[in-house]
Amino acid sequence: xxxxxxxxxxxxxxxxxxxxxxxxxxxxxxxxLGAAPAHAQQAGPQSLxxxxxxxxxSVVNISTSQTLSGGERNVPRPRLPxxxxxxxxxxxxxxxxxxxGPRGPGGQRVQSLGSxxxxxxxxxxxxxxxxxxxxADEVVVNFNDGNSIAAEVIGTDPKTDxxxxxxxxxxxxxxxxxxxGDSDAMRVGDWVLAIGNPFGLGxxxxxxxxxxxxxxxxxxxxxxxxxTDAAINRGNSGGPLxxxxxxxxxxxxxxxxxxxxxIGIGFAIPTELAIGVIDQLREFGETRRGWxxxxxxxxxxxxxxxxxxxxxxxxxxxxxxxxxxxxxGSIEPGDVIIEFDGQAVESVRELPRIVADSPVGxxxxxxxxxxxxxxxxxVTLGRLEDGEDLALATEPGEDEGGExxxxxxxMTLAELNDARREEFxxxxxxxxxxxxxxxxxxxxxxxxxxxxxxxxxxxxQEQVSTPQDVQEAIDALRDSDRRNALLMLAGADGxxxxxxxxxx
Numbered sequence: 001x002x003x004x005x006x007x008x009x010x011x012x013x014x015x016x017x018x019x020x021x022x023x024x025x026x027x028x029x030x031x032x033l034g035a036a037p038a039h040a041q042q043a044g045p046q047s048l049x050x051x052x053x054x055x056x057x058s059v060v061n062i063s064t065s066q067t068l069s070g071g072e073r074n075v076p077r078p079r080l081p082x083x084x085x086x087x088x089x090x091x092x093x094x095x096x097x098x099x100x101g102p103r104g105p106g107g108q109r110v111q112s113l114g115s116x117x118x119x120x121x122x123x124x125x126x127x128x129x130x131x132x133x134x135x136a137d138e139v140v141v142n143f144n145d146g147n148s149i150a151a152e153v154i155g156t157d158p159k160t161d162x163x164x165x166x167x168x169x170x171x172x173x174x175x176x177x178x179x180x181g182d183s184d185a186m187r188v189g190d191w192v193l194a195i196g197n198p199f200g201l202g203x204x205x206x207x208x209x210x211x212x213x214x215x216x217x218x219x220x221x222x223x224x225x226x227x228t229d230a231a232i233n234r235g236n237s238g239g240p241l242x243x244x245x246x247x248x249x250x251x252x253x254x255x256x257x258x259x260x261x262x263i264g265i266g267f268a269i270p271t272e273l274a275i276g277v278i279d280q281l282r283e284f285g286e287t288r289r290g291w292x293x294x295x296x297x298x299x300x301x302x303x304x305x306x307x308x309x310x311x312x313x314x315x316x317x318x319x320x321x322x323x324x325x326x327x328x329g330s331i332e333p334g335d336v337i338i339e340f341d342g343q344a345v346e347s348v349r350e351l352p353r354i355v356a357d358s359p360v361g362x363x364x365x366x367x368x369x370x371x372x373x374x375x376x377x378x379v380t381l382g383r384l385e386d387g388e389d390l391a392l393a394t395e396p397g398e399d400e401g402g403e404x405x406x407x408x409x410x411m412t413l414a415e416l417n418d419a420r421r422e423e424f425x426x427x428x429x430x431x432x433x434x435x436x437x438x439x440x441x442x443x444x445x446x447x448x449x450x451x452x453x454x455x456x457x458x459x460x461q462e463q464v465s466t467p468q469d470v471q472e473a474i475d476a477l478r479d480s481d482r483r484n485a486l487l488m489l490a491g492a493d494g495x496x497x498x499x500x501x502x503x504x
Contacts, residue, residue: 048193052205055246057144058176059239061197062114062128062151062165064136115196115239116141116165117248119278121177124169127278128238129253130156133163141165144203147172155281159220161253162274163238164281178240181247183226183270186210194230194252194266196239206231208264215267217254222353225267226250232266241268276357290358291384292331292366293324295496298348299336302500306460306486307336308372314338315348317368318488319496325382331368333488333496334461338374339367356384371461406467408474409501410443411436413467416455424453429494433457434470448499450489457496458488474503 114132119125126141133139139151149172151165169175186192190210198204208230215225228241232252241250250268257263280287296315304312314336320327331337337345341364345351358364360383368375405414414420416435421428424435433455439446456464459473460482477485484500491497 048205048207051193051242051244051246052195055178055193055195055240055242056203056205057174058118058178059144059195059203060116060118060126061142061200061202062116062126062132062238063111063140063142063148064114064133065111065138066136112136113197113200113235114237115235115252117195117238117240118175118177119180119248121175122169124167124175125282126151126165126167127251127274128163128165129251130158130161130163131253132238133165134158139165141167143172143175145174155285157277157281157287159287160222160269160273160277161220162251162269162277162281164278178242179247180271180275181243181245181249183249183272186213186226186243186249188212191244192228192230192249193242193244194228194232194236194239195242196232196236196252198231198233198235200235211265213270216349217256217267219254222273222356223349224270224273224353225254226270228266228268229264230266231262231264233262234260236266273353273357287385288360289356289384290360290362290381291325291387292351292355292379293321293326293382293387294331294337295319295321296337296348296351297498300500302484302502303486303498306482306484306500307369309336309369313347314345314369315351316498318498321387324387325379326377330377330379331366332370334458334486334498335368335370337366337368339365341365355381405437406471408470409503410440410445411450412438413456413470415466424492426453426455426492427494430455430457430490430492432463432465433490434464434467444501448501450487450499450501453492455490456487457490460486461488478503 112132114128116126116128116132119127133153134156136153139153140148141151142148149167151167154164154166156163188210192208192210194206194208195203208228210226211229212227213224215227216223217225226241226249228250230241232255234255236252237254239252240248241252243249249271251271251274252266252268254267255262256265256267277287295318297318299307299309299312299314299316301312303316304310317331317333317335317337319333320331337351339345340351340354341358341362343354345354358381360381363378363380366377366379368377405412407413413434414437416426416430416433420426420435420437426435436445436450436452436454436456439450439452456470458464459470460477462473464470464473474485483502485503487499487501489497489499
């Protein structure tokens, strides 16, 4: 039986509606679509109102003030053309200045704003960024309910950009604290919520996801940031990054932005790194990090090949700090540290963080590659803060060489004698090796950043003391079908580094 066009449209509409209902009600059973994966049903929260309401009172605004040093510098009132539209503006500004008061940066009182959060309501402990309160004369914690309390700085750590403050808990007995969560349990794509004080606006909430882990933005030696697209702006520094359980899994500290505002690239210190630092600042007022006493550099592909390694990994020991924990010869320049206290060292940037997290005085096993062989060395860690003054010391070399000179890979090599030591201002700590007197522009050595005045201390982990030693070492490498030569160089101040030069 033929159907009219009106009836046909009704049936089509009903069929479409029925299919839509089926798609909504039973997405996993629609023919042809297959079963929906379990994780696809875990949608983000429909509203963050309850979570935000619960957390807002634990997040605080940090206001600081500082008096800039320097003498008074009077700024003259500008001379403007008669009738200028700016005349009224400048008259109002200069008339508002105190009589005889400072008219410039010298002696001026400046203020700044940041964020923080309460981690212990009973003790009145607040966490923020070090850069928020650095050099401040006065620090005030401002709560969401309008209560303001003067704070004492009980500890700071510029290396991780963390600071711990203390306020009198009796001045705000209703303050709320928040717990730390496990940042290691987070995954890329997990929801996060940021609360802070952007541009001084007070408690503001933004939401996003974890964009990445392990970001190094060259802000400190232990960079290992969580990256998030939750809106973080100036003034959010020191504020918390929450998971959906209301636990702090990061401390917001930096953004990348050409405009100064959020473009969806923010960084937070993970709690996995922060908790230990905060605990030490609370207990001691300072950090107490483990210290190995070595200078390290990256193992490049060229260096790995020259050392006979299958892949570039670990941290290459470029020097030993005199007076440090391994100044007994247990670890040597040229060793590659591949494991520390049971943890694999995949790259050079991992080792400082792993060592710093270890307790001072702990005996640890360090696995190194030396001459192609794995060796296990027991080391008792020192304290980094006690050893930082020793970092300028260097390991001396050996004998002085003769008067010969040779040219090699664009370098002119000569003995290290008193005249050349004076010519290149080479430290007495560099007591052996072969001095580089010239480097030809565009040469293999120049391409590797080798400079005149540097001293070749070792080649392929063998000491050299004369230019002829260098030539013989290179010849030996060629005879062994090596394509790269690994050179240990000492700078004029004695600082050691490794470079590789292609020799085939």
